Amino acid sequence: MTDLVPVLVGPHFMVERAEETAAYYALRRRVFVDEQGLFDLHDRDGRDDDPRTVVLVARSARGELLGGVRVGPAGDGPDIGWWQGGRLVVDPAARGTLGIGPALVRAACAYAESAGALRFDATVQRRNEPMFRRLGWQPVRHVAVAGRPHTLMRWPIRRLAALAAATKNPLGELLDGLAPGGTGFVGDDGAPVPGSDLIAACDAILPSMVERDPDWAGWCAVLVNVNDLAAMGAAPVGLLNAVGARDAAHAARILGGLRRAADAYGIPILGGHTQLGVPAALSATALGRTDRPVPGGGGRPGQRVRLTADLGGGWRPGYGGRQWDSTSGRTPAELRRMQSFVGRATPAAAKDVSMAGIAGTLGMLAEASGCGALLDVARVPRPAGASAGDWLTCFPGFAMLTTGPLGDGDAGPAVTADCGELVPGDGVRLRWPDGEITGALDASVTGLGRAT
Template sequence: MSESALFDVPVLTGVLRPPAPWVLRRAEGAELAAYRRLRRDAFVTEQHLFSGTDADDVDDDPRTVVLVAVAPDGAVLGGVRLAPLTEPDIGWWAGSRLVVDGAVRGAAGLGAQLVDEACRVAEAAGVLRFDATVQQRYAPMFARLGWTDAGATEVGGAPHRRMRWPIDRVAALVERTKAPLAELLDPFGAAWGTAPGASLGGAGFVGDDGAPVPGSDLVAACDAILPAMVQRDPEWAGWCGVLVNVNDLSAMGADPVGLLDAVAGPDLGTVRRVVRGLRSAAEAWGVPLLGGHTQLGVPAALAVTALGRTGAPVPGGGGRRHDELTLTVDTTGGWRPGSSGTQWDSTSSRSGEELRAMARLVRDAAPRAAKDVSMAGIVGTAGMLAEASGCGAEIDVAAVPRPADAATGDWLTCFPGFGMLTADAPGASRMASPLTDSAAIGRLSAAPGVRLTWPDGETTTALPGPVTGLGHA
């Protein structure tokens, strides 16, 4: 399929007429046929961009979404299509064949509304790169809508501009979850290791998942579960309280030795269910629950502290420029009910033996650097590992292992259950396991932030700079 067949945009301007009412929706049946007639009239008859027909393979792709504007009398006034550009879909889509009926061109910005709706649909589908190629004279309209110009090209002998819709999903997630850390933690010592009283992490362990306890082989970790999750799904919250802490210890190569919990709830039933989840997970990972604190008659809450042992903790900031980034992740399971797109449950169906084997992977591999994938998702976690290593990161989107039924945008920003990012010399990863998918997905680089690379060689910026502001370990 030629590039010209994918990306043309027709005339969207014309004589201004009174606004016409319409609704935007996905085309079906007769509406789809009417949309294609509008395209033929515009692209073949009027603009002579194609000879005979403008139909192509994208029309035959079952993944293609067609949006149309429909008048109250059922007439299709315009439309646009959007579709993945790769098989399998890795979250790179393009919009094309945007058309408006000549009778209503210029009416209340119908073309612009179709473009905006296409952007909304693409982002909802988990797309992380959304492109279009438009005739040069219409590029200003796309620019006004917020699209960025990616350079010149030519379609059908006419000058065009390659446009890209800026998707900030990863940056927005990091802004919510990790960006405030440096300011919040500043009272513990802005110089991180040299200021009086500075203790967080210790030398070489800034921003790590756990903290080595000075003068011992202990590693301590602590995580809280979102109160809304404790209230909505108490047993799962208890399970996750253990899961995230064991992951934190695992990322540092530590063997878990004990847990402490602080659990609260409005009634005995809620707390009992949380404790049931804690016990199930503690038994599955073989970690004793040593004690903790319980409170009733208050809003639901859960925090768990974990202790582990290792004589050689693996730092999150031990990577070096040009090191290979490896993702080791359990892609079995599925979205947790009620948390589709944000929480992947790969652990509750695993045996205790399997869970404990995965928890030992970093310990046995001893990479230069490791972090478990948690709230910031795969991309945000890569950004934190890179930042602590004094580097940036580049991720090859097509190389990322993922489940077949998870959209790329969701997968790169979700909590995947068990997922570890490690950095080591190129080709030196030892993280392979029959229980997980493990693949080199990129490298550490000189420029701060995280960039995504795509099959056509293009690069998009997922994170423009440091994630936490905590700096080099």
């Protein structure tokens, strides 16, 4: 997190991550023990000894300590995206004029969010509640700390909602009157072709990605389309592509990635269109076959939610926190076993996790099913190299959300975990190990409504 510090917040002081904490602890003792009498001998606790806890301090232009705050994961277990701030302190001689307290609080919020937090709490003295409210914090309930009145406050992290808004929220209005997919399949990853057992899927790759990473773009054009077919239980039949490139060499790199992925997944490239001397562009259409397509809107309140995800691999170079690459290192047999999972398991509903991330995709499944969803954050299978915030918002390579009974649940190298439930209402909420429930998506994701 070194990119966050130091942060210049005014002409008189800077906020930075503390390299040594003795002066911060001494200031805390002077304020919380000697001045306020909150504690008898010291205010140190187990969170100070947690190596994951970070101390941010405000220093004057001369390097003098003016205040500090600590932030870090809550509890002793793994970091599941639940963070806490605390022990906010400002030197009595510097209070009230420079805005040191608010600056430290803002820096703590930024640090927690950059570390992947999806919940950020702080227990503050009641007299400080107005300041936190002005900064955008929300009161949860009154509590007592050291026998004194405090308020549990929560910083509203809108990362999940912002991703849904950027990728999916406009669809309902844009597609009004088109009813893509047809009755029962509106909003699905693919669309049944009327009068046949064919499923059609189509995806475009970001032009910037095609420009700077053409081979990977070609691989992903196959990956995302095959995932869309797999989410409906369809076996791939063939792929068509449209390529735009500045020259033949660039087009060859795009097509090279397409060819490698098509061979790995066992889907023939049937044809397409290639144009040179134009800005980078890539889209692909895949066809698959099933006589029993699994809908994304087949869920019902009371059904459990499962995530089946391949946790192997790591962040794609250049796409840290955004694209998890597990697929390029898998064998064709492993890839095809994962791709056939939904078709063999025949769940009530299934969705491929893609641009909207895990939470946003669950919101789309729930919306199409006419209900809401609860996601148990601690039970979501997640690779060790990804924070909770990144994992719930990234493109995860191969990940499927399913509800209802499963038949054959063998997904090869991918793991499956029960991590939530469909509930009456709408939107997606996050459930935490302490029983707290926080908002993620307040309403529908796409605006396309229920599938039936």
